[in-house]
Amino acid sequence: MSKKVLIVDDSATVRQHVRSTLAVAGFDVVEASDGSEGVDTIERVNDLAAVICDVNMPRMNGLDMLEAVKKDPKHAGLPVVMLTTDGQHEQIQRAKAAGAKGWIVKPFKPELLLAAIRKLTSR
Amino acid sequence: MVHGATAMTSTSTLGLDRLVAENCLKLFADYDLEIRSGEVEAADTDERFLLCGIIGFTSKFVRGALVLATTKQPLERTNPTSAPSHRDWICELANQLLGRVKNQMLSRGVEIFPSTPVALRGEHLSPVLQQRLIAELFTAEGGVVCVWLDCEFEDGFELGEPDLRSCSIAPLSEGEVILF
Numbered sequence: 001m002s003k004k005v006l007i008v009d010d011s012a013t014v015r016q017h018v019r020s021t022l023a024v025a026g027f028d029v030v031e032a033s034d035g036s037e038g039v040d041t042i043e044r045v046n047d048l049a050a051v052i053c054d055v056n057m058p059r060m061n062g063l064d065m066l067e068a069v070k071k072d073p074k075h076a077g078l079p080v081v082m083l084t085t086d087g088q089h090e091q092i093q094r095a096k097a098a099g100a101k102g103w104i105v106k107p108f109k110p111e112l113l114l115a116a117i118r119k120l121t122s123r
Numbered sequence: 124m125v126h127g128a129t130a131m132t133s134t135s136t137l138g139l140d141r142l143v144a145e146n147c148l149k150l151f152a153d154y155d156l157e158i159r160s161g162e163v164e165a166a167d168t169d170e171r172f173l174l175c176g177i178i179g180f181t182s183k184f185v186r187g188a189l190v191l192a193t194t195k196q197p198l199e200r201t202n203p204t205s206a207p208s209h210r211d212w213i214c215e216l217a218n219q220l221l222g223r224v225k226n227q228m229l230s231r232g233v234e235i236f237p238s239t240p241v242a243l244r245g246e247h248l249s250p251v252l253q254q255r256l257i258a259e260l261f262t263a264e265g266g267v268v269c270v271w272l273d274c275e276f277e278d279g280f281e282l283g284e285p286d287l288r289s290c291s292i293a294p295l296s297e298g299e300v301i302l303f
Contacts, residue, residue: 010211011214011215011218013204013207013208013211013212013215014206016204019294039155042252056218072278074130080214084222085219085221085292086217087226087229087295088226088294089294089295090230092301100303101302101303102301102303103295103298103300103301104295104300104301105295105299106219106222106297107153107154107219107297108298108300109300116299116300116302120302
């Protein structure tokens with residue numbers, strides 16, 4: 001059975017690029033366009049193997065989404081990796097403290113994104 | 124196609140023009156498109172429309188907006204997907220360009236806070252100067268890329284050199300992945 005990964009990004013192009021990168025490796029991809037939709041999708045889709053999430057988004061940003069999701073103990077084991085233009089260490093530390101499992105600076109290299117998701121979903 | 128944009132000297136733009144130009148070259152290179160600084164000749168493009176992404180930013184000492192404008196060819200050639208949305212992609216490129224500028228300003232001790240981008244389409248776009256205008260023009264195969272950074276500085280603002288001694292403030296590079 002294919003593992004399911006959620007991509008949360010307000011750019012449809014980024015979501016499609018992630019989708020096509022992961023699909024060739026057999027992952028099923030679910031999409032959300034902002035943090036609020038991301039929270040709803042995580043609640044609705046029970047068998048997510050990982051989440052890839054942008055940081056700067058309208059309505060609810062990625063770090064707020066991460067903190068909201070991780071408040072629920074049932075999502076403690078769900079790997080979330082941030083995908084963003086931001087390379088700032090303070091932001092990275094905030095994400096790590098909130099329970100993120102990784103940080104990728106855009107533009108992503110498909111082989112590195114795939115390797116990261118394979119590693120996170122094999123744990 | 125572009126009117127009224129005048130590049131300013133690096134002393135008056137505090138080195139931001141160099142940051143913007145270098146990062147624009149790298150951004151498009153990361154999407155496998157070589158662009159070159161310089162004058163635009165009529166033969167460089169046969170496109171009439173200009174699509175641009177605009178993203179604002181604020182901080183304590185500097186605020187403004189970055190405008191990234193391209194003709195159709197550079198936009199389509201850099202898009203990594205098979206079903207392109209021009210609007211979406213120009214906004215994402217503007218977002219990524221400002222992100223690069225932001226990361227480098229951070230290593231110089233200045234933090235800016237970007238907003239979310241919007242897109243505009245036009246034929247004769249020109250910036251209306253606020254305080255400082257940085258304008259960079261590039262040509263690509265079959266097209267043109269323009270970047271404007273319209274910004275306002277607080278009196279006494281300086282953009283220092285990168286602090287290479289302290290790794291703790293050096294941001295991650297584009298494409299870099301770390302797992303915790």
